[in-house]
Amino acid sequence: MEPISGDVIRGHLEPLALAALEQGEAHGFELLRRLENAGSGALRLKEGSLYPALYRMEEAGLIKSAWEKTPAGERGPRRRVYRLTGKGKRHLAAARGEWLVFSRVVGIILGTTS
Amino acid sequence: MNELMVHVERCVRPVLAPAERKDRMREELLAHLTRLVEEERARTGDGEAAIKRAFERFGDPATLTGELQASVTRIERIDRIVQGWFAWRAPESASRYAWRMTARMLVFDLCVAGAMLLPLFFKNSALAADYLQRWWNGTSFLLIQAAVMAPLILVYFRFRDSCLGRLGVTRSLSRALGFAVLFAIIPFVAGIAWALVAFRDPRVSLALFPHWFSALLAAPLLLCIATFVVGKAQLRHTEWECLDITESAG
Numbered sequence: 001m002e003p004i005s006g007d008v009i010r011g012h013l014e015p016l017a018l019a020a021l022e023q024g025e026a027h028g029f030e031l032l033r034r035l036e037n038a039g040s041g042a043l044r045l046k047e048g049s050l051y052p053a054l055y056r057m058e059e060a061g062l063i064k065s066a067w068e069k070t071p072a073g074e075r076g077p078r079r080r081v082y083r084l085t086g087k088g089k090r091h092l093a094a095a096r097g098e099w100l101v102f103s104r105v106v107g108i109i110l111g112t113t114s
Numbered sequence: 115m116n117e118l119m120v121h122v123e124r125c126v127r128p129v130l131a132p133a134e135r136k137d138r139m140r141e142e143l144l145a146h147l148t149r150l151v152e153e154e155r156a157r158t159g160d161g162e163a164a165i166k167r168a169f170e171r172f173g174d175p176a177t178l179t180g181e182l183q184a185s186v187t188r189i190e191r192i193d194r195i196v197q198g199w200f201a202w203r204a205p206e207s208a209s210r211y212a213w214r215m216t217a218r219m220l221v222f223d224l225c226v227a228g229a230m231l232l233p234l235f236f237k238n239s240a241l242a243a244d245y246l247q248r249w250w251n252g253t254s255f256l257l258i259q260a261a262v263m264a265p266l267i268l269v270y271f272r273f274r275d276s277c278l279g280r281l282g283v284t285r286s287l288s289r290a291l292g293f294a295v296l297f298a299i300i301p302f303v304a305g306i307a308w309a310l311v312a313f314r315d316p317r318v319s320l321a322l323f324p325h326w327f328s329a330l331l332a333a334p335l336l337l338c339i340a341t342f343v344v345g346k347a348q349l350r351h352t353e354w355e356c357l358d359i360t361e362s363a364g
Contacts, residue, residue, distance in 0.1 A: 028142065029149045046173030047150065048125065048181075051142060055185035077145040080138070 009045050013053045014062075015095035016043075018088055021063060025083035028054065054082060062088035116357075117165060118147045123357045124175035131186040132193045133201060137351050139182060147172055202348075204355030212267035219263050223256035251312040258311070262304045269297045273337055274345045281349060294334040302330040 009016070020026070020034040028050050035043055057063045068079045084092075107113030122143045126136050150171055154164035172178075199218070202211045230249055237245055273293035279285025305326035309319035 027145075029146050046177070047146060047171050048143060048173040048178045051139065051146075052178075052181035052185040055139075055182075059185070059187060077141045077148060079145045080142050 009043060010049065013045070013050070014057055015092060015099070017050065017053055017057065018062060018084060018092040018095070021082060021084045021088070022092065025081050027068060027079040027081050029079070031082070057088070058082075060087075060091075061085060062091050118144060118151065119354070120357055120359050121169055121172070121175065122147060123354060123359045125178040125182065127355075127359060128179050129182045129186065130194050131183075131190050132197055133351050134347070135186065135190055137347065137354065140354050141350075143172075202352070204352070208268060208271040209264075212264040212271075215267060216260055216264040219260040220257075223253075223260050227253040227256060254312045255308055258304050258308045262300050265300055266297065269293050269300065270337060270340065273297060274341045274348070277341050278345055278349060281352065294337055297337050298330045298333040301333050302326045305329055 016035055017031060020031050020038070023034060026034065028047075032045070032047055032050055035045070054063065054065070058065055062085060063082050064085055065080045065082045068081050070076075070078055104113060119140075122140055125143060126139045129136060129139070131139075147168060150168035151164050154167045154171075155161060158164055158167070200215070206214070227249070230252065234242055234245055234249070273290055275281055275283040276286050276290040276293060305322070306319055309322050310316065313319070
């Protein structure tokens with residue numbers, strides 16, 4: 001299967017990230033691995049692009065974040081752990097509903113859905 | 115690590131956002147890029163190729179800059195503009211920053227003093243003399259405050275670097291102690307000087323002595339709080355902002 005990349009994913013990145021966070025809190029790297037695994041390797045996203053989406057969602061109150069506690073003696077840059085908020089859960093449910101309608105309508109137009 | 119920091123900085127530096135926001139972006143993106151390189155190195159076993167592949171997976175800096183900028187709110191952009199007036203700007207030296215702040219404060223103080231002279235036109239001569247004396251008390255305070263700004267900023271930077279031992283300065287408790295004493299003396303002397311200049315009477319200066327003594331004790335405490343609350347973040351910010359991100363770097 002041809003990988004899905006670029007603008008196609010970017011337009012749906014926020015609900016995808018929310019869905020990945022539904023499994024539990026995670027930092028950006030872990031979130032991307034969840035998305036890759038869920039998409040069976042078909043999703044190809046420029047990984048840095050996840051963070052602007054996370055910042056927008058945090059600003060909108062859909063997710064919350066905090067710095068991960070670094071174990072004593074461990075050096076290197078800290079990671080930020082994200083978790084879904086109540087508003088984020090409601091937003092995800094609405095996005096799922098919209099996607100069902102969208103995919104059904106587009107499917108009918110393209111002739112892939114009867 | 116430096117090569118990765120340069121790549122991250124190419125993405126973040128052009129973003130118009132407050133310093134704290136940009137530092138968060140930097141740290142988060144660097145943590146991600148570091149993990150990517152580790153993953154690629156484990157897969158290929160080749161350090162150079164791993165970095166190249168990690169950069170490809172991470173994305174083009176110019177594109178990412180645009181996406182990061184789009185995530186910055188309007189209020190944060192205004193905050194960044196205000197920070198531009200008051201905050202340190204790479205790569206200016208500590209002394210240039212201190213004098214820039216002093217000049218700004220002096221201009222502001224002179225404007226305030228000038229504005230405070232306006233009511234004088236509406237007062238009769240009996241009240242004017244009293245008003246003028248009170249105006250001089252306030253103005254001399256503002257001028258002395260502007261005059262001590264540069265030395266206070268400079269001593270703060272020296273104290274912070276001596277305590278935290280960064281930016282090419284080795285950690286030294288004795289040097290830090292010396293700067294703390296100096297920091298305490300500056301407002302103490304400035305307070306006495308202000309009382310002498312404003313009231314032209316040493317007795318008033320003596321009467322106000324307990325206030326200057328309080329300043330003498332409080333100043334090092336404030337210095338320690340500033341250093342240990344924001345000092346580390348300031349140093350991290352300085353290191354990022356001073357990175358060479360031209361094509362020849364990294």
